Amino acid sequence: MNNFQYSRASDVADAIRLLAADPGAKLIAGGTNLIDLMKENVERPSRLIDISRLPLRDIEETADGGLRIGALVPNSDLAYHPLIEQRYPLLASAILAGASAQLRNMASVGGNLMQRTRCAYFYDTTTPCNKRSPGTGCSARDGLNRNHAILGTSTSCIATNPSDMSVALAALGALVHIAGRTGERTVALTDFHRLPDDKPHLDTNLGSGEIITAIELPPQGFARNYSYLKIRDRLSYAFALVSVAAAIELEGNAISEARLALGGVAHKPWRSPEAEAALRGQAATPDHFGRAADLLLQGATARSHNGFKIELARRAVVRALIQATNATPQSQAHKKIA
Amino acid sequence: MNAYVGTPTSRVDGRAKVTGAAKYAGEFTAEGLVHGFVVEATIPRGRIVRLDTGEALKVAGVLDVLTHTNRPSLADKDEAWKDEVAPEGSPFRPLYDDLIRFNGQPIALVVAEEWETAKFAATLVRIDYEQDGFATDLEAERGSAREMDKPHEPRGDAKAALAAAPLRHEADYLIPTEHHNPMELYATTTVWESDGKLTVYDKTQGVQNVQKFLCGVFDKKPEEIRVLSPYVGGAFGSGLRPQYQVVLATLAALALKRSVRVVLTRQQMYGLGYRPMTIEHVALGARPDGTLDAVSHEAIAVTSRYEDFSRNDTGWAEQLYKSPNSHFSHKLVDLDVSTPCDMRAPGAATGVLALECAMDELAVALKLDPIELRLKCYSDRDQSEDLPYTSKQLRECYARGAEAFGWARRAPAPRSMRDGKELIGWGMATGVWEALQMPVAVRIVLTANGHAEVSCAASDIGTGTYTIVAQVAADALGLPIENISVRLADSTLPQAPVEGGSWMAASSAHAVLGAAEDIRQELARLAKAMPGSPLANLDAADVTLVDGMIASDGKDGAAVSIADVMRHSKLERIEKEKLNQFTEDKSHARNTHSAVFAEVKVDEELGVIRVTRVVSAVAAGRILNTKTGRSQIMGSVVWGIGMALHEETMMDHRFGRIMNANIAEYHIPVNADIHDIDVIFVDEPDSRINRMGIKGLGEIGIVGVPAAIANAVYHATGKRIRRFPITLDKLLD
Numbered sequence A: 001m002n003n004f005q006y007s008r009a010s011d012v013a014d015a016i017r018l019l020a021a022d023p024g025a026k027l028i029a030g031g032t033n034l035i036d037l038m039k040e041n042v043e044r045p046s047r048l049i050d051i052s053r054l055p056l057r058d059i060e061e062t063a064d065g066g067l068r069i070g071a072l073v074p075n076s077d078l079a080y081h082p083l084i085e086q087r088y089p090l091l092a093s094a095i096l097a098g099a100s101a102q103l104r105n106m107a108s109v110g111g112n113l114m115q116r117t118r119c120a121y122f123y124d125t126t127t128p129c130n131k132r133s134p135g136t137g138c139s140a141r142d143g144l145n146r147n148h149a150i151l152g153t154s155t156s157c158i159a160t161n162p163s164d165m166s167v168a169l170a171a172l173g174a175l176v177h178i179a180g181r182t183g184e185r186t187v188a189l190t191d192f193h194r195l196p197d198d199k200p201h202l203d204t205n206l207g208s209g210e211i212i213t214a215i216e217l218p219p220q221g222f223a224r225n226y227s228y229l230k231i232r233d234r235l236s237y238a239f240a241l242v243s244v245a246a247a248i249e250l251e252g253n254a255i256s257e258a259r260l261a262l263g264g265v266a267h268k269p270w271r272s273p274e275a276e277a278a279l280r281g282q283a284a285t286p287d288h289f290g291r292a293a294d295l296l297l298q299g300a301t302a303r304s305h306n307g308f309k310i311e312l313a314r315r316a317v318v319r320a321l322i323q324a325t326n327a328t329p330q331s332q333a334h335k336k337i338a
Numbered sequence B: 001m002n003a004y005v006g007t008p009t010s011r012v013d014g015r016a017k018v019t020g021a022a023k024y025a026g027e028f029t030a031e032g033l034v035h036g037f038v039v040e041a042t043i044p045r046g047r048i049v050r051l052d053t054g055e056a057l058k059v060a061g062v063l064d065v066l067t068h069t070n071r072p073s074l075a076d077k078d079e080a081w082k083d084e085v086a087p088e089g090s091p092f093r094p095l096y097d098d099l100i101r102f103n104g105q106p107i108a109l110v111v112a113e114e115w116e117t118a119k120f121a122a123t124l125v126r127i128d129y130e131q132d133g134f135a136t137d138l139e140a141e142r143g144s145a146r147e148m149d150k151p152h153e154p155r156g157d158a159k160a161a162l163a164a165a166p167l168r169h170e171a172d173y174l175i176p177t178e179h180h181n182p183m184e185l186y187a188t189t190t191v192w193e194s195d196g197k198l199t200v201y202d203k204t205q206g207v208q209n210v211q212k213f214l215c216g217v218f219d220k221k222p223e224e225i226r227v228l229s230p231y232v233g234g235a236f237g238s239g240l241r242p243q244y245q246v247v248l249a250t251l252a253a254l255a256l257k258r259s260v261r262v263v264l265t266r267q268q269m270y271g272l273g274y275r276p277m278t279i280e281h282v283a284l285g286a287r288p289d290g291t292l293d294a295v296s297h298e299a300i301a302v303t304s305r306y307e308d309f310s311r312n313d314t315g316w317a318e319q320l321y322k323s324p325n326s327h328f329s330h331k332l333v334d335l336d337v338s339t340p341c342d343m344r345a346p347g348a349a350t351g352v353l354a355l356e357c358a359m360d361e362l363a364v365a366l367k368l369d370p371i372e373l374r375l376k377c378y379s380d381r382d383q384s385e386d387l388p389y390t391s392k393q394l395r396e397c398y399a400r401g402a403e404a405f406g407w408a409r410r411a412p413a414p415r416s417m418r419d420g421k422e423l424i425g426w427g428m429a430t431g432v433w434e435a436l437q438m439p440v441a442v443r444i445v446l447t448a449n450g451h452a453e454v455s456c457a458a459s460d461i462g463t464g465t466y467t468i469v470a471q472v473a474a475d476a477l478g479l480p481i482e483n484i485s486v487r488l489a490d491s492t493l494p495q496a497p498v499e500g501g502s503w504m505a506a507s508s509a510h511a512v513l514g515a516a517e518d519i520r521q522e523l524a525r526l527a528k529a530m531p532g533s534p535l536a537n538l539d540a541a542d543v544t545l546v547d548g549m550i551a552s553d554g555k556d557g558a559a560v561s562i563a564d565v566m567r568h569s570k571l572e573r574i575e576k577e578k579l580n581q582f583t584e585d586k587s588h589a590r591n592t593h594s595a596v597f598a599e600v601k602v603d604e605e606l607g608v609i610r611v612t613r614v615v616s617a618v619a620a621g622r623i624l625n626t627k628t629g630r631s632q633i634m635g636s637v638v639w640g641i642g643m644a645l646h647e648e649t650m651m652d653h654r655f656g657r658i659m660n661a662n663i664a665e666y667h668i669p670v671n672a673d674i675h676d677i678d679v680i681f682v683d684e685p686d687s688r689i690n691r692m693g694i695k696g697l698g699e700i701g702i703v704g705v706p707a708a709i710a711n712a713v714y715h716a717t718g719k720r721i722r723r724f725p726i727t728l729d730k731l732l733d
C-alpha cells in the first residue's frame, strides 16, 4: 500500500473540485474494491476523496414512473428496498447473488458499477497486464484464463467485468447520471462500460474528473417474468463463471418484450438487440430460447481454458428464460439451482 | 468413574474464544512493540544482485530493514535448522543468503513503529535479480521423478499378476496442490524481556519444537527463549514445523533489542507449506468374483529442491484389501517451490482418494456393488507386516453407514436416479488412518480447595485438547470439571511433541491418567495415615477419587474428603509430574477406519454439483468427547467436500507464481455448499492399543470423503473425473 492523502468531500461539487486538483486522486465510497486493490499495490492513489457521506442515498420516484437511485445507496439497502423488491425484483436478485452480506452492506451503487476485473494477473503487480500497466502485454491470453471473456475481447485484454448488479441494470435499460466540471450528463448503462479494444486500462466511459451521482431505472420493471441465474464454482460467494439476467413480458404464451444480459463473459454486461428481437412475438419455448441464446453468443471465442463458458452460457440462458416464463425466478437464498 | 469421558462436554475454552478473551500469537503486546513486514521474492529461482533499502529507510517511523547482508548471525549448519519433524534435506533459512529458491520467499523484513508504515516501506525496497531457469510444473517434469523410500515392500509379483488378471483397472488420478488456509494468519510476537531473554508468542502446533529450533538457529541457551502458543486458530499441519515468521520476528528482536511482531498476510501464507500436487497411478487386477490378484500404487509428488517431503500415499491398500501381489512406489519431482508439508491426513487424503476411486471403477467393471467388492477384499490383517489389528470395526462402519444412508435403495446403473433436473448419485468410499501415540508428560497440582491445575506443553490447535485433558483429569481426580484448569502450549511446561498425526488425544489422556494416579497414591497414603481413618486398613490400590472424596472401592462406603486429608496433612498442594511412555507392541497394527457415503445432485444441463448428504461412520476406539469429536468429523467432511469439488492452488508455470493466493479465488466450501452431514461413531472397544482404548480422530474424518463424492458424481452422471477438483466445466459435454 502506498502513502496517500485523505480528503472528505463536502458536496458533489467539492468532490469534483478535489478530483480536478489532483490527477492521482480517487473517490472512495464503500472501499470494498478500492482498498483491496490498494493493498495489492494495483491502485496507488495519491489522494482518497471520501464521498461516503455525501447525500446521495435517496431512492425516489421519477416523473415518468421510474426510480432514481443515489450513487451511495448501499447494495443491501437497494436489494431490500420495497420499491425494488416489488417493481424491479431482477435487480434485487442480481445484487443478492453477489459478494456476501457484509460486503453488500458496505458496497455502494457507484462503487459496484466501477469495480474492476478479478483477472488474477491484474491483481499481481509482478506479471504483465495491459489493463494495469498499458503496453506490458496480456498474461491471461495464454495463461490461466478459465474465468475470462468469450465475447468482445481484444488482443490487448480478455478480462471480464465482475459486477452482478450491472448485468441486471443492463437488462433493465438503466441510465447512469454523471456529474463533472462541465455539468451533468446521462449515459445508458450499456454504454457506460467499455469493451477493452486497445485501451483496456479504461473500464468505463466515465471521464477522469467525473462522479456518478445516481442511476435511473425506467418504468418497465419486468416484475413478473424474470430471473437472475448465476453459475459459479461454489453455490455462494464466488464471482460468476456465467450469469444471465432474463426479463420478459408475456401475453399468453407469446413474448411481447424481452431483455437478456450476460455477466462473466465480457468486459461489460453483454446484450444483443438481435437476440432480444428474435424473442419478441415468439412463443415462450425452449427452442426459441435456444435460438436467442445462439444469437446472444454469436461471435463467442474461447482461449485455452474458457471454452466451456460458451455452452454453459447457452444453457444458462435457456434455463433463465424458462424460469422467467414460469415466474419461478432463481432464488438467491436456496442452496440450489432451480 | 466416567462422569465426563465419553460425554458431549462443551469446550472448556469455548467462552474465552467467543468472547475474545483467548489471545492468539499476533494479539500479544509489549511495551515498545514494533512491527515487521515481509518483502518477498517475485521470481522462483535466481539470485539477488542488488537490494536497495535506501528509500524504505527514509520513511519516517522505519527502524530498520533486515536482509541477508545486515542481519544478526544465524546458524550455518543444517542440523540447527532441522526441527523435530523436518524431512531429509537442507531446511530453508530465511534472510540467510542471496539465493532465491521459490516465489514468495522472504528476502527482507522492514521494521517500523507502525505496521502500516512497515507495509508501505516494504513497497519501496528495490530488488534486482539474476533469474535462473526454473520449473514448477509437475506434469511437465514428470519424467524427472526420482524414487523415494519404499514405505511398503512389494509382495509377490504384481506386474505378472496384473498382466494375467482377468480384469484390470488402471488409471492416473491427479490431485492439485492445496493450501491449508487456517483462519488465523501466521504470526509471531517476540517479546524482548528486560533481562534480554525472549518470550515468543507463536502460531505453532509445537512450542517445544519451536523453542529448540530457535535455540539452535540463534545459538541460545534453553532458558533464554520461552515459546507460547496458548490458542491456535487452526493449523491443520501447516504449523507442525516452525514457520519463517518466527525466525524473522526473533531476528528483528535481537537486532533491535525490542519486542517485534510479524504477521504474515494471507497471500504470504501461500509461500509456506502445502499439500503437494500428486499424480497417483493405481492398477488393480481382479478375478470375476471380485477378489484381488494384484494392487499397484505409484505416486509422483512435488517437493522443493532443498528438502524431500513425502508421506505414505501408496501403502493403504495393504491395510484395506487382500491381495497376494502388491507393488508400491513413491517418486518425487524437485521443483522451484517451497517444501510441501503435512496437511490433514497427509498421504492418506490423496492416496486413498485415488485408491477408492479405483476400487469404485473396478466395482463398475465387475458389476459388483461397491460395498460388496470391499467386503470381498476385506483384510483382517495389515498385509505389509502380516499383523492383526488391535481392533478393526470397518465391517461395522460399512453396515452402520449403509443403513443410515439407505444404501440398499441405490439403483446401481449410472444416471439411473434423478430428482427433476438433477441427476442423483450415491457413492461410497473407505477411510483409513493411523492410530499413533507419543510420549507426553503432564503435571497436576492439586490444591487443598479442591482445584487442580493440569499442565502440559502440548498445543490445542482447535481440536479440543483443553477439553479432553480437563475431562480425563476431572474423572481421574474425582472433581467437577469446573475445578480443573488446564494450561497448555508453553515450552516451560512438561514435555510434549508437536500436535499432529492424531496422536495427541491418546498421548495426553494417558499422561493425565499417569499423573493423576500418582496424586491418588499420595492421597491414599496420607488418608491412611490420618488418625482414626476409615481407610486405615485399605491398600492404595483399593481407593478411588470420586466427588472430592478418597473412597473405598469396596461396599463399606468408607471415604474421607480430599480437603480433610490435605488439611490434616498440612498440605496446601500436591504436585505430581509424570512422563507417560507407551510400551512398544509390534504384534499388532493400529488404525482407525471409516466408511463414507455421499449423495450428490448434479444439474444435468449446467453441471452444478451439490453434496446433499454425507454419512460418515467412524471406528476410532474410544471417543473421549462426542461433541468435539463429532465436530472434528464434520469439519473433515466439509474439507473433503472442498477437496472433491473446490480446492486448487493455481500456478502460472511461466512465472512460477501462485495466481489465486487469496481466499476469494482459492475456493473452499461455503455454507451454501453444505447440507446434511451425519456422523456415526461405531463402537470399537480396544483393550490392546492403550489403557483407555483411544485412537484419535483428527485426521480419519477427511480420508475417503473426496472419493465418496467423486464416486457419487460418476454414479450420477456416468462421467469419471480423475483430475481434481471436480468443477462443473469437467461435467459439461
Ligand SMILES: Cc1cc2nc3c(=O)[nH]c(=O)nc-3n(C[C@H](O)[C@H](O)[C@H](O)COP(=O)(O)OP(=O)(O)OC[C@H]3O[C@@H](n4cnc5c(N)ncnc54)[C@H](O)[C@@H]3O)c2cc1C
Binding pocket: A026, A027, A028, A029, A030, A031, A032, A033, A034, A035, A036, A051, A071, A072, A075, A097, A098, A099, A100, A103, A106, A107, A108, A109, A110, A111, A112, A113, A114, A115, A162, A163, A164, A165, A210, A211, A212, A213, A237, A238, A239, A240, B664
Ligand atoms: C471477496 C469479494 C467478493 C465479491 N463478490 C462479488 C460478486 O460476487 N459479485 C459482485 O458483483 N461483486 C462482488 N464483489 C465486489 C463488490 O460488489 C464491490 O467491491 C463493491 O460493489 C464496490 O463498491 P464500493 O462502494 O465498496 O466501492 P469502492 O471500493 O469504494 O470503489 C470502487 C471504485 O469505484 C469508484 N467509485 C466509487 N463511487 C463512485 C462514484 N460515485 N462515482 C465514480 N466513481 C466511484 C472508486 O473510485 C473506485 O475506483 C466482491 C468483493 C469482494 C471483496
Ligand code: SF4
Binding pocket: A117, A119, A120, A121, A122, A128, A129, A130, A131, A132, A137, A138, A139, A140, A141, A156, A157, A158, A159, A200
Ligand atoms: S485479461 Fe486484461 S486484465 Fe487480465 S492480464 Fe490481460 S490485460 Fe490484464
